[in-house]
Amino acid sequence: xxxxxxxxxxxxxxxxxxxxxxxxxxxxxxxxxxxxxxxxxxxxxxxxxxxxxxxxxxxxxxxxxxxxxxxxxxxxxxxxxxxxxxxxxxxxxxxxxxxxxxxxxxxxxxxxxxxxxxxxxxxxxxxxxxxxxxxxxxxxxxxxxxxxxxxxxxxxxxxxxxxxxxxxxxxxxxxxxxxxxxxxxxxxxxxxxxxxxxxxxxxxxxxxxxxxxxxxxxxxxxxxxxxxxxxxxxxxxxxxxxxxxxxxxxxxxxxxxxxxxxxxxxxxxxxxxxxxxxxxxxxxxxxxxxxxxxxxxxxxxxxxxxxxxxxxxxxxxxxxxxxxxxxxxxxxxxxxxxxxxxxxxxxxxxxxxxxxxxxxxxxxxxxxxxxxxxxxxxxxxxxxxxxxxxxxxxxxxxxxxxxxxxxxxxxxxxxxxxxxxxxx
Numbered sequence: 209x210x211x212x213x214x215x216x217x218x219x220x221x222x223x224x225x226x227x228x229x230x231x232x233x234x235x236x237x238x239x240x241x242x243x244x245x246x247x248x249x250x251x252x253x254x255x256x257x258x259x260x261x262x263x264x265x266x267x268x269x270x271x272x273x274x275x276x277x278x279x280x281x282x283x284x285x286x287x288x289x290x291x292x293x294x295x296x297x298x299x300x301x302x303x304x305x306x307x308x309x310x311x312x313x314x315x316x317x318x319x320x321x322x323x324x325x326x327x328x329x330x331x332x333x334x335x336x337x338x339x340x341x342x343x344x345x346x347x348x349x350x351x352x353x354x355x356x357x358x359x360x361x362x363x364x365x366x367x368x369x370x371x372x373x374x375x376x377x378x379x380x381x382x383x384x385x386x387x388x389x390x391x392x393x394x395x396x397x398x399x400x401x402x403x404x405x406x407x408x409x410x411x412x413x414x415x416x417x418x419x420x421x422x423x424x425x426x427x428x429x430x431x432x433x434x435x436x437x438x439x440x441x442x443x444x445x446x447x448x449x450x451x452x453x454x455x456x457x458x459x460x461x462x463x464x465x466x467x468x469x470x471x472x473x474x475x476x477x478x479x480x481x482x483x484x485x486x487x488x489x490x491x492x493x494x495x496x497x498x499x500x501x502x503x504x505x506x507x508x509x510x511x512x513x514x515x516x517x518x519x520x521x522x523x524x525x526x527x528x529x530x531x532x533x534x535x536x537x538x539x540x541x542x543x544x545x546x547x548x549x550x551x552x553x554x555x556x557x558x559x560x561x562x563x564x565x566x567x568x569x570x571x572x573x574x575x576x577x578x579x580x581x582x583x584x585x586x587x588x589x590x591x592x593x594x595x596x597x598x599x600x601x602x603x604x605x606x607x608x609x610x611x612x613x614x615x616x617x618x619x620x621x622x623x624x625x626x627x628x629x630x631x632x
Contacts, residue, residue, distance in 0.1 A: 239265035241319035245274070245328035246301070248315055250336050258293065258301040259317025259328050267321035269295050274302040276315045280332075284318045284325055310337045310366020337366035340417035344374070344426030345399070352407040352433045352445055358391070358399040359415025359426050367419035369393050374400040375425075376413040384416055384423055407433050407445045438629075440519045441465040448631065449567040452536040454529070455631035457522070458569045460504025460591075464489065466516040472507075478580025482622065487511035490624055492574055493582050502554060503573035503585070506624030509602045512592045513621075518629035525630040527595035527603040527616070534605075534614050537566065544570075545612035548589075556586045561612030570607055576624030590625040 242263040249256045257274050273291035275282040284290045291302040297319075307313060313335060317328035341363040348356045357374050373389035375382040389400040405411060415426035437445040440463035447458045465471050475481045475488040487510040492499040511517050512524050525533075537543035545561030547568040552559050554571050564570075574585030589607040596602040601618045604625055608615070619625070 239263070240324045240326035241265045241269055241272075241297070241321055242326060243272075243317050243319050243328045245315060245317040245331055246299075248304075248331055248333045250333065255304040255307060255313075255333075255335070256301060257304065257315055257317070257331070258299070259319070260299045261297040261319050264297045264319070265321050265323060265326065267323055269297055269319045269321055271295060272300055272317070272319040274304065274315055274317050276304060276307075276313050278311060278313060280314050281330060282314055282316055283327070284320070290318070307335045308366060309335050309363070311335050335366060337419065337421050338363075339422040340365045340369060340395075340419055340424035342372075342415055342417050342424055342426045344413070344415040344429060345397075347413065347429050347431045349431070349433050352437050352447070353403060353405055355402045355405065355413075355431060355433065356399060357402065357413055357415070357429070358397065359417065360397040361395045361417050364395045364417075365419050365421055365424065367421055369395055369417050369419055372398055372415070372417040374402065374413055374415050376402055376405075376411050378409060378411060380412050381428065382412050382414060383425075384418070388416070405433060407437055408439060408443075438519055438522065441467055441469055446519075446629070451533065451566045451568065454533070456533075456568060457629045458567060460571060460573055461507070461518065461627040461629060462500050462504040463517070463519075464505070466514060467518070467520050468516055470516075472511055472517075481508075481576065481580035481624070482578060484508060484622060485510070487514055490576060492576075492585055499573070499585075503571050504626055506573065506576050507592065507627055508624055509592060509596070509621035512594055512602070512627065513596070515594075517627060521632050522629040523632060524592060524594040524627055527593040527597075529630060530591075530593055530603075530605050530616070537614075540615060541613050543612075544607045544614040547614060548607055554586065556609045559609050571626075572607070572609060573626045575619075575626075578620035578622035590619075591628050592625045596621065 241261050243259045243261040246258040273293040275284045275290045293300045293302050314332045316330050319326050342359045342361040345358040373391040375384050375386050375388045377386035391398045391400050410432045412430050414428045416423050442463050444462050448455050449458050473488045476494045489505045489507045534540045534543040537546045546565050547570045548562035549569045550562050550564045570589045572586050572589045575590045576582050587609050591605050593603040602621050603618050606615050
């Protein structure tokens with residue numbers, strides 16, 4: 209009786225072996241894969257994770273990867289927040305890109321078979337903050353000493369922007385250790401104004417933004433404002449303006465050298481000035497520091513008559529060219545008001561009818577008599593012409609603080625008057 213029973217049990221065991229063997233690979237019918245999520249490692253802007261599929265469930269794994277979200281329990285529903293890392297069971301590695309610094313993310317590994325999707329355990333991590341990302345706005349010149357720029361911050365790096373602006377230097381790659389503007393905080397766009405620059409010097413500029421991690425910089429631009437101005441042999445710069453069809457300087461000349469680099473004689477002694485029969489110049493009251501930048505130099509007509517007092521491409525206007533200017537402005541009786549600098553900073557009160565609508569900005573530099581005496585600063589502006597109609601005298605134009613006229617007259621060639629240059 210025992211032998212048949214043993215044979216039956218043996219046969220039953222042989223029948224069950226394939227079933228037991230299959231069950232080691234697959235779970236019960238209807239099972240999704242079983243897996244675990246790998247820890248997340250953050251390297252600057254890239255995150256690596258992955259998973260380990262220990263059972264494919266009741267059908268082969270067709271896709272696997274990780275899914276992530278700013279909310280807990282992410283799923284593989286959204287294709288822009290999952291990775292695709294092959295098929296099958298075992299260990300896999302996932303690389304996550306495009307996460308925002310400073311944000312907290314939730315990650316789960318997933319594996320999908322024909323039955324459905326299984327998820328690993330959830331992990332969370334904070335994406336490390338980075339330095340800000342920004343661009344530099346193009347530079348626009350406002351004047352010889354001021355330019356505008358700015359920046360646009362596209363990413364704050366996951367930490368608040370505490371300060372932003374532009375930095376500049378005469379060396380490439382300026383930093384916040386150089387000259388900077390302070391233009392608020394936070395992300396977005398901002399406008400910066402750069403002042404105090406020196407004409408005809410090359411500068412380098414870029415936007416910056418600082419958060420708790422560090423400072424980010426935009427692209428670098430270079431600029432020089434001196435190309436917008438006229439420069440004399442001393443390195444002085446002059447603005448200019450177009451009036452009618454001609455271009456005039458808007459400051460009085462202050463060079464101490466002719467355009468061929470020959471020095472002009474500085475004559476301070478009144479006695480020497482009165483006997484001077486060759487080119488010379490002076491500063492009103494012999495005070496360069498007080499009067500050079502405001503009113504320019506005073507030249508005798510012998511300096512004008514050399515034909516090389518103004519910078520290359522410019523000249524002292526003739527009597528006819530002065531007349532053309534006053535005619536264009538409505539005649540001598542009205543022209544002065546349109547040429548005079550407004551206000552009473554340099555002109556005496558009342559500076560009648562001054563509008564400066566031409567931009568000529570005439571200043572009242574006074575004059576020096578042929579006897580060497582200084583006179584009338586603040587009251588009169590006097591400018592040479594290159595025309596001499598009589599011996600020992602030359603034509604000139606003057607403006608007066610008390611009326612709107614520009615008057616034509618003549619004066620001794622030994623006198624010291626201001627000079628305005630006209631473009632050839």
